[in-house]
Amino acid sequence: MKTLLHLTVVFLSLSIGHAQTRDTTKANSSTPLNQRNGYETYQSTNQIVGAGPNSMVNTIDTRYEGLKGTPYFLPDWIKGQVEMTTGKNYTNVPLKFNAHKQQLILLRTGAGNDSIIVDANQVKRFTLNSNDGQAYVFERLPMAKTSDQALKDGYFLVLYAGKNALLKRVAKTFKSADYKNPYASDVRYDAYQNAFSYYLLKPDQTLTKVKLSDKSIIDALGDRKDDLKAFVKQENLTFKTDNDAILLIKKYDSL
Template structure:
């Protein structure tokens, strides 16, 4: 009888310890996200929660989280156990989002000083020589209709592209043929031929990323 009680006690203690571990697995702090009211559009990259994972500045990794990325404030946060919006207590160094099972990678780039307060870049091409990065910043815009006293507030997007070299230097580029060839000038002939052969569509991120992927093989 005593053995049975002891076994049950140990089992319950293990469950309690395990529950405590999972509760403490991701440290968070409540966020006030209700500031975006009476606005057209969304401040987030995706309106709904998206599955993802993060790596914090201390090296800890957390997977299978419900995440949102606020492109106005430049922060990523997670859904707490009670459904509340929770901010990470440690800096998020990088994170992944998986909308419709498609992987999207975001990193911090200390070398690009102009975005220190809004540090996350989407990695479109991750090569040993050059990374092709996308920076999307959302801004709040106000407008008035003709003869109207009411103000409409909407979210607008500003998007910039960067080529980051392995030595830490970078170039801000336009997503067009001339700019990409100029930025990859040491292999300009090969890059231009690749663009011609593959009929690169410079209106599509993936198509331009393929050019950079090719450059990284040269």
């Protein structure tokens, strides 16, 4: 009789256990509190880190809006050419220029689409052929006369190359989001922004920084100022675009 009663109790216990379905939305008590992902359902607020009768419940900050901009001069892989200092050339290869880090990146399609950073000391120039037919030529100027080593180590976009050359330093700055402290500017995203600067390269390899204005460029050229001022007035150059600066230096080279 005792045996029968014992079997009955065991049977009822098993039946009840099988009749219940485990709530998988509940927080697993075996998971440490500091490893929970914020999307689990807790059985009580006492399970939440920092929660208690006299404390506030921690919340997830969802204000961050992500990243805007790109560190690259052109965001996509662009077919182009690389001329090495050794004289070897690579043609029709996929390239990217990281303007933020001043790095040329090459995609090796024959090696499982592995990308490599090309050693800048081995690069003389490279060209990016954009989809709209524009060719962007970048050069290194390790022999330029300047005290700024970063300029010798980086790349310049060649806007015009004659007796003198007009160069554009294509760079990118990075600014982090700023919204978490009481004095923040409420910028909720990280951002890459363009940082352009212009340089005049003279025949003697002197590199001079200029502004995109007639006065700055004429002063850097040094002579024939009256002729150049007359040309600016005659052509109604406003220097709102790179092309006006190119026209002015071309004019100087023709005098």
